[in-house]
Amino acid sequence: MTDVNPIDPSVPPSGAGCVDCDASGGWWFHLRRCASCGHVGCCDSSPAQHATAHYKATGHPLVRSYEPGEEWFWDYSTDELYESGPELAPPVSHPAEQPTPGPAGRVPADWASLLRR
Template identity: 75%
Template sequence: MSDINGLDPGVPPSGTGCVECDAAGGWWFHLRRCAQCGHIGCCDSSPAQHATAHWKSTGHPLVQSFEPGEDWFWDYDSNELYDPGPELMQPGAHPADQPVPGPADRVPQDWTRLLHR
């Protein structure tokens, strides 16, 4: 998989949370990391779905879960799951003490009602 277009294992993640949610004061359920540029976006269950929006705006097809203990990749172009995939630059996940959903101070009490299914 390391020779697949859209994969750069030497790029660090853009942070520990969804870039756009952090900028807007939003929250996320799970996080995904772009395997090409390191952008951290929220998953499709999250209200804003920034990881998919990043793929649509940039064409970067591969994301890896940015959740502790997970190393699978999703290819948006082919709708294929790779589990496991190659190791990307560390850190490979958000901090283990960061809550899910997060960040804790921005998650509404009725958060489960707001998830995309």
């Protein structure tokens, strides 16, 4: 991972979903959690790509998947994937009953055609 430790394992996630999509009434495909501040944002396949926008705005380079059963980290500054890393404050994923894509009630019927590739 990067030379400067951008991970604060004591910070809890900002919520159960993408905080920016929740604020704007949007939806997401998959979620990413900032390892520095806990911001939960949507992935680059999501229409708004809030996790990457958070990195660009803050310089916080590491995110962890916020999907149930996934433990990998991504370093935006080096474009590197890490299969695992330090434990972060719970919860480590969105609630298992929360649908993907989500959240329930805001995902359009044609969601698959709206994903970014």
